[in-house]
Amino acid sequence: MPHIIVLLQSTHHWASRTYLEYESIDDCMDALCRIFEGFMRLKNLYVDNKNYLLELFNFLDTLEDISCVVMQGDSNMYTPHNKLWIKEQLFLRLDRLDCDGMGY
Incomplete structure (x- = not known):
């Protein structure tokens, strides 16, 4: 399984830079979904399954x-990948989970 490092900067301030490490693309994509869901909970926002990917x-x-x-x-x-690649991987991951009956 490939080692993956996510480089993330949430705001324009340099102190918001962080990195996360994962042992597979699926683990990485699942973690990004959990980060998103945590953000939504903090903002007291609800996302239904219909709009999950868009949100x-x-x-x-x-x-x-x-x-x-x-x-x-x-x-x-290491091969670098941009935000578009991340979105493509998220789409593929969520599509596989949905097909397995475990959808987000």
């Missing part, structure tokens, strides 16, 4: 910056 993407767009670097097993090098 999740809107949340990502409010972040100052977010990107991932993913370890490539064959070369032992």
Whole structure:
């Protein structure tokens, strides 16, 4: 499984920079969903399942910056990925969960 580092900056202030580490893309995407859900709870906002993906993407767009670097097993090098890639991975992950009857 690839090692993944998420680089996140929530506001324009440099002190809001942080990083998160995961052992798989699925774990990473699940964690980003949990971060989003925690943010929504803090703001006392409710997201129904119909609008979950749209609201999740809107949340990502409010972040100052977010990107991932993913370890490539064959070369032992990290490949950088931008917000669009993260959104694509979230879409794929949530689609697989929905197909498995576990949807968000």
